[in-house]
Amino acid sequence: MTAGTEPARLAVAGRPSLWSRIYGLGSVYGKTIRDSRRAFALATGLIVLLFVTGGAAIAGAFGTVATRAQAASLAEILPPIFQGLLGRPVGLSTLGGFIEWRYVVLFFILIPIWSILALSSTIAGEAARGSLELIATSGVARRRIALEKLAAHLTAVGLAMVIFAIAIWVTGQAFATLPGDEIAPEAAVGYAALTAIMILLPGAIAFAAAPFVGRGAAAGLAALVMLASYFVNGFRDSIPVFDALAPLSYFSWTFDHVPLAGLYDWGSLVLPTALVVAFLVVGVLGFERRDMASTIHVPSPHLPRFLVGLRDPLGRSFGERIPAALAWGLGLSLYVLLLASGASAMSELFERLPTIEAMLRAVYPNADLESVGGMLQIVFVEFGLVVFGFTAATIVGGWASDESSGRLEVILSNPMTRMAWLIRSGLGVYLAILLSAAVVAVATAIGTASQGSDVATPTLGSFVLALYGIALAGIGIAAAGLVRASIAAPVVIVVTVGTFLITLFAVPLKLPEWFADLALTSHYGSPLLGDWDLVGVVASIVLGVGGLLVGAWGLSRRDVRV
């Protein structure tokens, strides 16, 4: 009996503590929670920051009955193509309604990226690395592994939404300037619940697809579904085919649930919730029943030989980044084409509403509200610059993987100095950003030409995206050279988001002018109208060239790291 009881005693003695099973290395759940703590903090911090600063900004800028009414009337008469970019215009006389209308993209498009990335990689990423095989052969059933990993993400999202609900309620209490601005606890909970579903639905799609197609394709599929749903629902009034497809968009299912505006339709949450559950079940079963890390091959086209870049690091760096550059460029191009197609309607609206035109002229003194370029300058450039920040982050991140993956070690064992490698490969990054901007420029040309407007000026002006992207990439390359490659993309993302937040909130929050001037995007003038601000142009070139030089100097002085 001794032999039989001893292992049992040892097993009990070695059992992990309850805390380590909840947060730590005591269980798959605990480890997943521990691994996702930074993403949780980032996503929760971002969503709370956006809501609170957004609330403060709106309270500051539209703090009177008159200004609130003016904004509400503008929202209602905006052409459908522009209404599609915003939320449902109800309850705009209240702070909550205004926030929900204005920031729908941020909460329902930006934050779900967290869930897409987490749920596409929680199992598939680990399977691709090979570590999942060790877990799956350590006596834990596959279903349990999947469920614990899933439970960890659901816990993180749940906790984030509790914090978000509290932040919503606090924002209503803190920034209420007009009657009805206070946000009721029920409204806060209702909006947090809606946000949770909007975060989890694309994530669940990624989770379901990952065992079948792998991490990258699953994330891409989920992002595609999310964006397609958003655009189909948002532009249903502008594009007839979208109107027919709109019932398929999950954004349309919760149309009547606008809790911050006082509209509740709890029943509308049932269908998307059921879909979330169904996709998660598919993901768990897919992982349990399929061969581990065996995915369906998704064919991808080969680049023509002359574009692959086998001659030197410049060509190689560029060739390696072409797919990402084209993907970002094409995505943004569709958006430009959509906006361009609605520009004429917008011009007509302003002709009918001189008050609105005067208001816009106060913000954009040189705006040409009759041309497509002028319209794009107002409604596209700011968004396009943010997107290009992420484009630059993606491209710089790929470039940085040369060092973090160990490729650079092989490359540098060839007769080439570190400086030469960094400058040439960095130029390849800039070329990729230029390519992405060129694709947008083509779309701008097509969009403006289709409306019979001036083509050359806005097309040339759209290269402001390249300037900004190169400036950001230069910052990322400099950081990578000075410190280490893995920080390049995060630095670019931080600068992009920071710049966006400054432009978004500096004026409404009455921040000092010098602080607002920190945003590079505020120094480009109106390039789509041919009005270039040399300060921004020069600053971008300096950051681009300087980034290469500083990065090259930094890399030449430090150890190459893997």
Place this chain on the structure above:
Amino acid sequence: MAAVIQTEKLTKSYGVHRGIVDVDLEVQEGEIFGFLGPNGAGKTTTIRTLLDLIRPTSGVGRVFGIVSSDDPVAIHRRIGYIPGEFTLYDRLTGGQTIEYFANLRRGVDKAYQRALIERFDIDPKRRFKELSKGNKQKIGLVIALQHQPELLILDEPTSGLDPLVQQSFFELVREAKAEGRTTFLSSHILSEVEKTCDRVAIIREGRLVKLDSVEGLRDLAHHQVELRFTGPVPTAEFEALPGVSEVVAMDHVLRMRVNGPITPVVRAAARYELLDFVSREPTLEETFLAQYGHSPDASEVTA
């Protein structure tokens, strides 16, 4: 012969973590030099310092007489290198990957490149990400060898290779030596190192603990001796002999480990009637393990 690689008190520390400490070694032109040590001993750190991928904390490393951090490009022009762990371009095929690195060297002998591809049985049309670990390693080897460098620096070059390819690889290294080229390699395939290398260095916890020819390393070590008696085994007598340890008696067989001269054991054995007397020099693997206090059990000795 000139020293192709020379280090003087080469030291690298990573903050509070040890890298290598006061490593002194010389690799002569035309020799195959084995660099042995367990994981984390400092082999890769030494190699990466020699290639100027990392910079020494103190001391100096020279390759072809050039201080590695002074003119790394001049060194890289004359070497071929494969790291212990690496990844290359997932989207490129194996052939494109090899071509790219050939281009970085301003071209290579295409016939020799093709011969290497055939010899390693590489499918150049498959994408790098689709290749197995061993096949990726083969691509790395072609990249290191295709320009016929004067010096090969190979960190675990046989990792992931099947025994047949390992054999092909060591043949290539021996061919390089026959052409007067130099090889500096770290490996865990000690039987091959023993057969192939002229000299071997053993590094332990960042410090060089042995550097000698393979034969020299063996001479310094021990012998495994097995005596088969016709009668009872006189264990105590042999245990008392100088240099004798790990004495194990089993039936009429006595096994022991003898450090230093074997003469006392021969003299003592001569006083008894023996059926058999086996003395074997240790393999490099046994020498290596002895350095780390993992000597094989004396009972494992075989004739």
